[in-house]
Every structure is written in C-alpha cells, then in structure tokens.
Amino acid sequence: MQAFPSSLDRALVLRVIVAGGLVAGVLDALDAVIAFKLVLGIDPMPIYQFVASGAFGPSAFSGGLATALLGLVIHFVIAFSAAAVFTLASVRWRALIARPAVTGAAFGILVYLVMNHVVIPLSKIPASAFSLPLVLNGVIGHALLVGLPIAVAARRAFDNANAPAARPLRAREAA
Numbered sequence: 001m002q003a004f005p006s007s008l009d010r011a012l013v014l015r016v017i018v019a020g021g022l023v024a025g026v027l028d029a030l031d032a033v034i035a036f037k038l039v040l041g042i043d044p045m046p047i048y049q050f051v052a053s054g055a056f057g058p059s060a061f062s063g064g065l066a067t068a069l070l071g072l073v074i075h076f077v078i079a080f081s082a083a084a085v086f087t088l089a090s091v092r093w094r095a096l097i098a099r100p101a102v103t104g105a106a107f108g109i110l111v112y113l114v115m116n117h118v119v120i121p122l123s124k125i126p127a128s129a130f131s132l133p134l135v136l137n138g139v140i141g142h143a144l145l146v147g148l149p150i151a152v153a154a155r156r157a158f159d160n161a162n163a164p165a166a167r168p169l170r171a172r173e174a175a
Helices: 009-038 044-062 062-093 098-122 132-163
Strands: none
Touching: 009 044, 009 062, 009 132, 044 062, 062 098, 062 132, 098 132
16 A cells, blocks of 8 residues: 655545545435435435434434434435545555546445445344335446546546556556
C-alpha cells in the first residue's frame, strides 16, 4: 500500500470520500423515494423509518419524523462508508480507477449485495415482501447512482492531483 507522504494527500483522500459519499447518498436517497413511491406508493418518511428500523426494529415506524431523520443519517453514514472503502482500496489498487465505469458499477452492485444479504439480515429490519421491480431498481441504481459516482470522484481527484492513486500507465504509454 502506498504511504501518504503528506497531510495534503490525506486531505485529498478525505475530500474524495466526502464528495463520493455525498453524491452517492443524495442520488440513492432520491432513487429510493421515487422507486418506492412508484412501485409501492410509499412516501419518504416510512422509507427512512425503515432504514432506522435496522437499529430500532419495528418501533422505528412509530417514531415519526425523528426516526425518519435518523434513518436518513444512517443512510448517509452507509454512503460515506462505501465511498471510504472504494477510495482507500483505489489507493492500494490503482486499477480500480483506470476504468471507473466498470469498477464503479461492479462496486455499486457489491454494495447492494452486501447490504441486502449481510447487513439487513443481521439488523432488526423486519422482513418485507419480494418485489422484482425494486430488486432490479436496487441493483441498477446502486451500479449507476452509488458505485459509479464514487469511482468517478476517485478517478477525477487522483488524476487531477496525480497522487496517491494516479492513473496506471498503459502498455503503450510505458514504452
């Protein structure tokens, strides 16, 4: 793993995490509001109470605006965590930012799978009915609206700064 030689490099990595996490969090939140309204007719407050129910169980649904806001905070903590994982991995494995469309989409799908097959089952979130439209939206949405913006943020920042995960040389550039 490449060491960070200066505080500027740490600041750059932190900016990438914040930018990627913020964009991914906003886009994913908007996607959830639109998809759940269109498919199930659900308004935004219960969506984020559902997120809060991961910590508080079904009682989150009776917590009003407070638990919905807490769910929104949890949502952004997850988005920033995803951005941190990809950004820090891209410092070590520079190939992650060589093709951000591919690696970002794959990372977004990985985030979706981990959330739905590891995090949610281990949480207090109550079971919900299967919905093919929501699953498809979740997979595609996480690829395009979570993973892709995080990877693009990393690529742009590291390419522009030429550090710490600069674009790897292609074979013809190295010759």
